[in-house]
Amino acid sequence: MTPATDINTDRLERFVGDMTGLEIELPAGAIGAQLQALRKTRGLTQVQVAERLGTEQTQVSRLENSSNPTIGRVLAYLHAVEASASELVVSFSDSSEIRLPLQTPNDPD
Numbered sequence: 001m002t003p004a005t006d007i008n009t010d011r012l013e014r015f016v017g018d019m020t021g022l023e024i025e026l027p028a029g030a031i032g033a034q035l036q037a038l039r040k041t042r043g044l045t046q047v048q049v050a051e052r053l054g055t056e057q058t059q060v061s062r063l064e065n066s067s068n069p070t071i072g073r074v075l076a077y078l079h080a081v082e083a084s085a086s087e088l089v090v091s092f093s094d095s096s097e098i099r100l101p102l103q104t105p106n107d108p109d
Contacts, residue, residue: 035063
């Protein structure tokens with residue numbers, strides 16, 4: 001794989017679009033299982049995470065079992081368990097990569 005390059009806005013818009021609405025299709029539970037493990041490591045219940053997100057426990061359960069969560073939902077979940085993600089690495093078929101900086105819900109625009 002070639003080294004990751006700095007973000008190219010035109011390429012980003014062409015291939016990715018609006019990051020908050022981007023759905024990622026992965027094997028069932030791939031991200032959810034990792035989110036659940038993170039939550040448990042932090043000693044939190046689904047009810048506690050739901051309270052922090054201002055939602056119901058069933059929504060947290062759905063996210064932890066989802067195969068296509070939005071980036072925005074994942075970032076909000078990470079914030080609720082007091083974790084964060086600083087970037088998303090996007091790999092292309094030509095083995096090139098771009099790194100997309102991510103902001104948590106409370107980060108300034």
